[in-house]
Amino acid sequence: MDPTTKPRMEPETLPVVMVHGYLGGSEQWADIEAALGDRFRIIALDLPGFGRSSKRAAPRTIGGFAEQVIADLDARGIERCMLVGHSMGGMIAQEVASRIPHRLERLVLYGTGPLGAMPERFEPLDVSRERLRQDGVAKTARRIAATWLAQGEAHPGFEALSNLGAQADDEAARTALDAMANWDGRGNLARLTMPSLIIWGDKDRSYRWRQVEYLWTHLPSASLAVIPGASHAAHVEKPEVFNLILEDFLAS
Template sequence: MHHRRIGAGRGPALFLLHGFASSGAFFADMAGRLSHHYDVIMPDWPGFGASSIQAPLASIGDFAKAALCLADQLQIQRFFVLGHSMSGFVVQQLLLEHADRLHGAILYGAGLKVHAARRFESLEETLRRLESLAPAELARDTIRHWLAQPEANTDLFDACLRAAQGMTRQAAVHAVRAFAQADYTGCLDQVETPALIILGEAERSHPPSSALELQRALPHSHLAILPFSGHAAHLEQPVLFERALLAFLQAGQSLP
C-alpha cells in the first residue's frame, strides 16, 4: 500500500487515514506542519491515489488489517490514528479489536453509521451514480458537498479534487458497500482509549447530530465542532482544527 511518511523519529507516530473520493494527499499541508513533532504516515487505500493499481478492500475489517499491516511494516507498535469520513469506521474497528496498538483516536467527520436521511445523498444513490459516472466525475460531485462555501473556496475545492485522483470505480463501489454495512451503535461502551471527535458545523456526511451520538457512545471522548466549515474542516479552518488536534495529541502523550 502506497504511503507518505514525514517526520520519522520526531515523535509519536500519527496515521492519517483518508476517506472516500480522496487519498493521503488530502492531508499534505497539515501533515507538513504536524511533522515537526510527530511521525506522520499518510496511506493511500488500495484503489485510491497512488495505490490505484492494487485490488480494493472489501470490508471495514480489511481496511483495519491493512492499516495494522502497514504499521507492522514500518515497525510501529503504538500510534495515534485519525480517520476521516469512511475511515472513521476503520478507527472504530481498531478501537474495538486493537486498542492495545493505539495511543488515541481521532474521528473526523465520522459517525456510528451512515444515516440516509442525514447524508447529502443516500449510499444507494451514490452506487447508482457510479454506474453512469466516471470516478473523477463522481468525486467532483461528491466534493461539492464538502465545503461550507464552495464558491468562495475554489482553491480548496481544487485541492480536494487533486487528492481524489486515482480512485477506481471498483474501489469506490467496494468502499461504499463496506461503509453501508458499518454500524457501531451499542458497540463502543467498553472502549477506554481516549478519542477526539472533530467536525465542521456545516458537515453534510455525518452532521453534528451524528457526532453527538458518537461522543455519547465513546466513554473517554471529547467533541470539537468548528465554525464556518464542513467535511474538509482541516482545510477550511486549519488553525482551529490543528489547535484542537494538538491539544488532544499532547494530552495523550502525557498518559501512561
C-alpha cells in the first residue's frame, strides 16, 4: 500500500455528523440518535445562533456556516465522516462537501436543494423576513414549524419543533434568511463525487420537486428516496421509514 494512502474505513466506524436547518437544533435528531446510536457514532451539531449555540454570533453567509462546521470537525479531531444536512443545513452540507470533499465518505441531503432562494417555497423569503420583524422569533417559529408537517399543528411533534425554533437568536434568524437568499450551490454539484443520498417528503412545502430533481440529476453519484405523505420534517412524521432509509445508505 502506498504510505500516503489512507485505508478506507468501514461506514460504521465513521462518525455521522448531523447539521440542522433554519430554526432547528441538535435536539431534533434525538430520536435518530436513539434508534441508530448503537451502530453509528452520531454527532449532532448546533449551528451558531441556533439551539444550544444561540448565544454564539451567527455567520452571515452559507459559506460562513460551512466554515464553522469544518472548524467544529477539526476541533473534534474528525478527519473523515459521513455528513447529513437538513434544509438550510443541506445547503451548508453542500458547501462543506465542496471545500473538503476528501474528508467526506458519504453525503445525505435531506429536504433541501441547490438554490437558497427556494423557488415555489410556501412563501418568499422576503415575506418571512418581514413577518419575523413583525412577530418575533417565537411566533415565527410556530408559524413556520406548522408548514413542516403535513398535519400542521395537529401533529404530536409540532410543539417540540416550534419550541426548538424559538431558541434561535433574533439576529441569527434574520441573517440566516439573507444567507439563504444569497446562496447558489448549483455550480459546485459536479464536483461532489462522493456517494450521495437525497431524502425528500413528497408534501414538502419548502423545497419543491424541481429543486430536488435538480440535485438528483446533477450530483454525479446520487440516489433519491421519496417518502410519501411526509412534508419537510419527514424524520418526525415517518421516523421508521426515515431511519431505515438513512441506515441503509450509511451502512451500504
